[in-house]
Amino acid sequence: MHPPYSPRRLLLSLASVLALAALTTGPAQGAPPPPAPAPSAAAPAAAAVTFSDEFDGPAGSAVNGSKWQIETGDNVNNHERQYYTPGAGNAALDGRGNLVITARRENPGNYACWYGRCEYTSARLNTSGKFATTYGRVEARMKVPRGQGMWPAFWMLGNDIGQVGWPASGEIDIMENVGFEPSTVHGTLHGPGYSGAGGIGAGYTLPGGQAFADAFHTFAVDWSPNAITWSVDGAVYQRRTPADLGGRQWVFDKPFFVILNLAVGGYWPGDPDGSTTFPGQLLVDYVRVSSDAGQPGGGSGPVTGLGGKCVDVAGAATANGTPVQLYDCNGTAAQRWSVGADGTLRALGKCLDVASGATADGTAVRLWDCNGTAAQQWAVPAARDIVNPQANKCLDVAGSSTANGARLQIWTCTGAANQKWTVTR
Incomplete structure (x- = not known):
């Protein structure tokens, strides 16, 4: 006592x-x-x-x-x-x-x-x-x-x-x-x-x-x-x-x-x-x-989350604004992400981006040309959150869904399973 x-x-x-x-x-x-x-x-x-x-x-x-x-x-x-x-x-x-x-x-x-x-x-x-x-x-x-x-x-x-x-x-x-x-x-x-x-x-x-x-x-x-x-x-x-x-x-x-x-x-x-x-x-x-943030030279690999599924670029498209979703892991380039020394998360030559640089709960994340803005900065702490520091919010699976195509967004960090990720390189 x-x-x-x-x-x-x-x-x-x-x-x-x-x-x-x-x-x-x-x-x-x-x-x-x-x-x-x-x-x-x-x-x-x-x-x-x-x-x-x-x-x-x-x-x-x-x-x-x-x-x-x-x-x-x-x-x-x-x-x-x-x-x-x-x-x-x-x-x-x-x-x-x-x-x-x-x-x-x-x-x-x-x-x-x-x-x-x-x-x-x-x-x-x-x-x-x-x-x-x-x-x-x-x-x-x-x-x-x-x-x-x-x-x-x-x-x-x-x-x-x-x-x-x-x-x-x-x-x-x-x-x-x-x-x-x-x-x-x-x-x-x-x-x-x-x-x-x-x-x-x-x-x-x-x-x-x-x-x-x-x-x-x-x-x-x-x-x-x-x-x-x-x-x-x-x-x-x-x-x-x-x-x-x-x-x-x-x-x-x-x-x-x-x-x-x-x-x-x-x-x-x-x-x-x-x-x-x-x-x-x-x-x-x-x-x-x-x-884990900003680890240079770490190669690329899948980011896995809820239900063991992977962070995926919808349709493997490279157009600006392509949604980022949860999907069965399949080893394609649409699911290979690298953590850049500049704080970005990249796939298919483009960056994971918070739509319009918004900070509100539920703002969608998407693929976009890398532009060095705060909307494309991500911290990847050892606790397995992926955080946008500008919004001080976590990468989140909408509705905690494990269905293929479940959209990803930012949301207030709660420590829940739908905000936990493993970055593999």
């Missing part, structure tokens, strides 16, 4: 984020919904990696500055005890392919914290200004520290936090662990009207009394329009959609950046005590972000 109030972290004193609001959030209880529908039998296309850090390099070296910035300072908002230091003092490569974020009971720099002279040092990294993503799979393989007062986290913030503040920016907590729960991690959403103790989330507990500090584990979210799914080592434990928010605003269809940190103490985990051993270390094997 978590405490009734679990404040969150504050983005600290980097020049690029001085305007960011103080954060006070934390996981909230919630029963995990059923796992997301299993993919169809057809093999999905390999995802395109849009960000990756494998943390290879000499022992003691700092993180790659082209990918990460290091935050500095303390955090009065959560009453955390650590001071986040610059450089490689508390965040360095170990020479064996890991980033090690180390929390120490020390203060060689005579740092001042909200409570006086700081008692601990640690590190916090983010990709703000260097990398942000909308949708896809965001994952890290990590081994957390053990001990009362330890608070490792892998999370994301909306890239617009400097303009709209928190919690309007949104926050996606991919993994948080507090030392007094050695077998449990939490995944949580925070946004306007559901932040702090009101965050929407759930916990995942290892079986048999295992502790997360005993071994590396992979923590991930699969993120698509109007849906985010959490997993540990591939086991899905919750899926959240706008329906979980009780009418409050869903703020997760825009770019977010990535954060890694190890906090010490605070309202939620409580302070270290005599049982806590220092130094405490968060080991990160890798961080990867991937999406």
Whole structure:
């Protein structure tokens, strides 16, 4: 049982984020919904990696500055005890392919914290200004520290936090662990009207009394329009959609950046005590972000959907405005689609197009000369939606029909089977 109030972290004193609001959030209880529908039998296309850090390099070296910035300072908002230091003092490569974020009971720099002279040092990294993503799979393989007062986290913030503040920016907590729960991690959403103790989330507990500090584990979210799914080592434990928010605003269809940190103490985990051993270390094997969108050189193949049928150009015609439909898979050129590096989906030398560039539910999709407009831009997240970002709507089979000739359209993303697709190349 978590405490009734679990404040969150504050983005600290980097020049690029001085305007960011103080954060006070934390996981909230919630029963995990059923796992997301299993993919169809057809093999999905390999995802395109849009960000990756494998943390290879000499022992003691700092993180790659082209990918990460290091935050500095303390955090009065959560009453955390650590001071986040610059450089490689508390965040360095170990020479064996890991980033090690180390929390120490020390203060060689005579740092001042909200409570006086700081008692601990640690590190916090983010990709703000260097990398942000909308949708896809965001994952890290990590081994957390053990001990009362330890608070490792892998999370994301909306890239617009400097303009709209928190919690309007949104926050996606991919993994948080507090030392007094050695077998449990939490995944949580925070946004306007559901932040702090009101965050929407759930916990995942290892079986048999295992502790997360005993071994590396992979923590991930699969993120698509109007849906985010959490997993540990591939086991899905919750899926959240706008329906979980009780009418409050869903703020997760825009770019977010990535954060890694190890906090010490605070309202939620409580302070270290005599049982806590220092130094405490968060080991990160890798961080990867991937999406099927814009995968160059991927070849062409069928796009299969509802009832195992294929996305098909009606009559294999190449005239502008030819309808796109669902049809029995037959291996013809009318069913061979390629995902272009420019964000297009192409067949028969033309592009999948939203009629007249409209954004309304039920707008038909069709074949049209490729023209570089937003009506021909498609994101293909790992969650198997095909999304037109301009409309923020999904490719959809009208009426959920499996009949040959069922027309395709765009519709508000619901996560239903008539909006799930497998792109095979």
